[in-house]
């Protein structure tokens with residue numbers, strides 16, 4: 001009886017390990033492709049980036065000299081690494097897992113693609129698929145982004161299109177981020193979403209996001225991929241926030257405000273200190289005069 005329990009536990013643990021090792025990439029991320037072709041210059045840039053950011057753990061590609069970690073970092077030339085789709089790799093590099101660091105804040109999307117192009121150079125069966133987003137020759141000015149609100153579902157819709165073969169067409173598979181502008185910097189809304197075949201990405205909008213005094217929120221939508229879209233972005237103000245009255249920073253008495261709006265306690269402390277110092281000076285002068293006077297009185301006597 002005891003033995004069979006032990007057996008069961010061992011089986012459960014090893015099955016658990018198998019599951020734990022599977023690194024599942026969401027379907028929409030796995031389908032992501034590089035917006036630019038992997039050329040020699042790109043691979044060279046990728047090699048340099050690999051040497052500084054990855055070699056310490058993943059070793060020299062093809063040499064199987066990776067660092068001993070659990071789970072082990074695979075050699076870039078190995079089948080385990082190469083069976084990842086470009087999108088899988090992009091996701092895994094961006095997000096990280098366990099000892100594998102997340103590079104989404106340290107490397108730009110372009111740099112991540114450069115590294116992937118270098119890793120692919122160790123696979124002679126690899127044939128690159130490009131992101132279907134922008135047709136060659138279409139200029140960035142032709143990218144149009146529209147932001148609108150779907151009231152019923154409380155979602156913000158971002159629609160991207162560009163001109164391809166002289167016809168305006170939706171841009172599919174473009175990763176987009178949505179931000180609300182705040183006093184200091186931008187607040188990201190929901191996660192990044194990828195546009196569907198209609199060029200549409202939907203974002204959940206928080207019901208309680210404070211807007212201005214009339215509930216207006218300034219929204220900013222931006223594709224994450226700077227290489228393909230450059231600075232393309234859209235700015236729209238929609239009345240979708242909660243009406244919030246925020247007095248301007250210089251309206252009330254505060255330390256950072258002008259002299260006329262100093263805090264009362266500061267004003268009182270200041271006046272009191274000035275009076276105290278002058279009081280002391282006057283007191284000392286009076287005392288000096290008293291000494292002088294009593295001196296001259298003594299002389300007369």
Ligand code: HEC
Pocket residue numbers: 021023050053054055056057058069070071072073074080081084089092093097098099100101103115
């Ligand atoms: C601190 C050590 C470390 C560094 C630095 C590091 N990795 Fe990793 N990497 C790992 C480990 C450990 C794993 C296995 C993680 C797992 O399976 O949970 C891994 C897994 C991966 C995978 C997924 C492999 C698979 O099984 O599908 C990819 C792709 C990858 N690394 C690429 C890179 C690239 C490219 C860089 C440099 C930009 C990098 N790593 C930097 C340790 C590292």
